[in-house]
Amino acid sequence: MSQVRVRFAPSPTGFFHIGSARTALFNWLYARHTGGTFILRIEDTDQARNSEAFLNLIYESLDWLGMDWDEGPVFRKNGGGDYGPYRQSQRGDIYQRYKQQLLDSGRAYEKDGAIWFKLLGERYKVFDDHRKKEVEKVKTAPVVIDDRIRGRVERQEDEDFVIFRSDGNPVFHFVNVVDDIEMKVSHIIRGEDHLSNTSKHVRLYEGFGVTAPVFAHIPLILKSPEMGQGKMSKRDKGALIEEYQQRHFLPEALVNYLALLGWNPGDDREKMPIADIVKLFDLPGVNQSNAKFDGKKLANMNMVYLLEQPADRFVSLARDYFAKQPTGATVMANEAYFRDIMLLAQPKIKSVDELGAYTGYFFTDDFSIDPKVTEKVMAKGDPKARLTELGAAVPAMDFSSDATIETALKSLAESKGLGFGDYQAVARLAVSGTNAGPSLTSIFRVLGKEKVLQRLRKLLEVS
RNA sequence: GCCCCUAUCGUCUAGCGGCUAGGACAGGAGAUUCUCAUUCUUCAAACCGGGGUUCGAUUCCCCGUGGGGGCACCA
The missing domain is CATH 1.10.10.350 (Arc Repressor Mutant, subunit A)
Incomplete structure (x- = not known):
C-alpha cells in the first residue's frame, strides 16, 4: 500500500474557525492513524485579502491544538519537506509549467485574455437562467467520484472553465490540483462544500494525465438552533478558535469535541485521549450528514477534562490565565498561597476563566458582597x-x-x-x-x- | 432555476431486516455534601411523509418534503 499523504490547505484571509480546525483535525488524524504525512499548504493567492497576521494565526492555532505538520512552512518544530515551497504565492513558476503543458496538449486555450480549460465532447449553446445569458456547453461523460465517505457520486461537468484569470493569476481549482499532484497528495479530505467542485478537479487530473487522489468529503458544521440557520460562519458566536484560546479552554477538550462532530468511535465512548482517537479514527467512520455546533456540550467536555488535570498542570493553566488578568501580579505574588487556592478551586469550577471571580476574595480584602x-x-x-x-x-x-x-x-x-x-x-x-x-x-x-x-x-x- | 449531498430525542449520535430504539449534552425531579459545583438515582424526549420490496422495515429502493452545499476571470 502506498504512503498516505494528506494536506490541510487554508487561506490566510480571516480568523481561524471551528470548521477549518475540524477539517485540519480529520486530515491530521488520518495521517497519524495511517502513519502517513500531514502537509500544511498555505493558499495565499488572494493578495488583496491575505494578511501575515492571519497566517500566523493559522500556525498558532494548529500548534495550540496539537496538530503538528510534517511538511509545510516552518514554524517552531513544524514544517520543512521536499515538495515546497508550501505557500502558493511562491509557486508561480510551477503553475506556469503546468499551464504550458495544457496549452501544448490542446487542453487549454486563451479567450478574452484568460486561459480556459477545454472539455472534450460535442459543443452546443444553451440559455442559462441562473446567469441570465447564453453559454456554451459540452456533451461529456459524467464524472464519477468514488468518495470514501459519500460513496459513488456522479456529476456532469459540462462547461469549459477559467484556470488563469486575465490578470495572469491562476484560479483556485487549478492551483489546488497542481499542488496536490506536485505534493503527491494521496487523499483529499475536505468539506462537503467542495463536493460540487470535485468534478472540475477530476477533469483537470485527467487533463494532466494523472490518476486523481482518493476523495473524502466530510460533513459541514452548522449553526446551533439558537444561532439560526445554515453553516457556521466566522461571525457566529463560538466560531473562532482564538476565542477558546482566550477563554483558556483546554485544547485537548476542544479537539476531543471536534473529533466527535461528524465521527464517533463506534461505541458509546466520548471522552477519550487523543492517542485513542488516532487509533480508532478512519474515513468509513465519518458521518455523511452535517452536524450542528453545541457550545454547551463543548463546555461540558472542557469541564470534564479540567476536573482530571494533575495538580501541576492545573496550576500552570491557572498561571497562564492570571498572567493575562490585571490583578495577575498580585494574585501570583505568593506561589505557595496561589497554588493552595487554585487547587481548592479546581474541582469546583467549570472553566479556567471563572478562576478570577471564583477566588478573588482570597487576594484582596476589598471583595464585593453579593x-x-x-x-x-x-x-x-x-x-x-x-x-x-x-x-x-x-x-x-x-x-x-x-x-x-x-x-x-x-x-x-x-x-x-x-x-x-x-x-x-x-x-x-x-x-x-x-x-x-x-x-x-x-x-x-x-x-x-x-x-x-x-x-x-x-x-x-x-x- | 439547475446540479450534488443529506434525514433517529432540542443537540451530538448508536443501530447496519426482527431491539422495551441505546448512550451523551442540555432540561425536570430526587439523594449525598458545611454552601456551590461535582457525583449518584430518576423522569421526559426521536425513527419527516407517502409508496414499494419483504413473512417482517428505523434499516433496502422510489417519490415528495425538510436541511445543507454548489452553480464566478472568490478560495
Whole structure:
C-alpha cells in the first residue's frame, strides 16, 4: 500500500474557525492513524485579502491544538519537506509549467485574455437562467467520484472553465490540483462544500494525465438552533478558535469535541485521549450528514477534562490565565498561597476563566458582597449572634488543618445546641461575600485567623 | 432555476431486516455534601411523509418534503 499523504490547505484571509480546525483535525488524524504525512499548504493567492497576521494565526492555532505538520512552512518544530515551497504565492513558476503543458496538449486555450480549460465532447449553446445569458456547453461523460465517505457520486461537468484569470493569476481549482499532484497528495479530505467542485478537479487530473487522489468529503458544521440557520460562519458566536484560546479552554477538550462532530468511535465512548482517537479514527467512520455546533456540550467536555488535570498542570493553566488578568501580579505574588487556592478551586469550577471571580476574595480584602446572598442569609435564624459567637471562638481554634477547624466549628455549634449549617452560611458570606465556594474550613485555613476575624467583624458592623 | 449531498430525542449520535430504539449534552425531579459545583438515582424526549420490496422495515429502493452545499476571470 502506498504512503498516505494528506494536506490541510487554508487561506490566510480571516480568523481561524471551528470548521477549518475540524477539517485540519480529520486530515491530521488520518495521517497519524495511517502513519502517513500531514502537509500544511498555505493558499495565499488572494493578495488583496491575505494578511501575515492571519497566517500566523493559522500556525498558532494548529500548534495550540496539537496538530503538528510534517511538511509545510516552518514554524517552531513544524514544517520543512521536499515538495515546497508550501505557500502558493511562491509557486508561480510551477503553475506556469503546468499551464504550458495544457496549452501544448490542446487542453487549454486563451479567450478574452484568460486561459480556459477545454472539455472534450460535442459543443452546443444553451440559455442559462441562473446567469441570465447564453453559454456554451459540452456533451461529456459524467464524472464519477468514488468518495470514501459519500460513496459513488456522479456529476456532469459540462462547461469549459477559467484556470488563469486575465490578470495572469491562476484560479483556485487549478492551483489546488497542481499542488496536490506536485505534493503527491494521496487523499483529499475536505468539506462537503467542495463536493460540487470535485468534478472540475477530476477533469483537470485527467487533463494532466494523472490518476486523481482518493476523495473524502466530510460533513459541514452548522449553526446551533439558537444561532439560526445554515453553516457556521466566522461571525457566529463560538466560531473562532482564538476565542477558546482566550477563554483558556483546554485544547485537548476542544479537539476531543471536534473529533466527535461528524465521527464517533463506534461505541458509546466520548471522552477519550487523543492517542485513542488516532487509533480508532478512519474515513468509513465519518458521518455523511452535517452536524450542528453545541457550545454547551463543548463546555461540558472542557469541564470534564479540567476536573482530571494533575495538580501541576492545573496550576500552570491557572498561571497562564492570571498572567493575562490585571490583578495577575498580585494574585501570583505568593506561589505557595496561589497554588493552595487554585487547587481548592479546581474541582469546583467549570472553566479556567471563572478562576478570577471564583477566588478573588482570597487576594484582596476589598471583595464585593453579593446583596442577594446577603439578603437570603441574613433572613434566616439569628446570623448576627452566630457571627458574634464565631468571633469569640476563632482565636482559640486550632487552624493547623481543615480537620482541626472542622472539629472546632462543630464543637462550637454543639455547645450552642446548633448545627454546623447554622454557622456555615453566614461565616461564608463574611469571609467570601458569596454562597458558592470551596469548603468553609479550607477557606478559614488558607485565609488564616487574623483575616477571618477581621472579616467576621466587618460583616457584623455593616449588617 | 439547475446540479450534488443529506434525514433517529432540542443537540451530538448508536443501530447496519426482527431491539422495551441505546448512550451523551442540555432540561425536570430526587439523594449525598458545611454552601456551590461535582457525583449518584430518576423522569421526559426521536425513527419527516407517502409508496414499494419483504413473512417482517428505523434499516433496502422510489417519490415528495425538510436541511445543507454548489452553480464566478472568490478560495
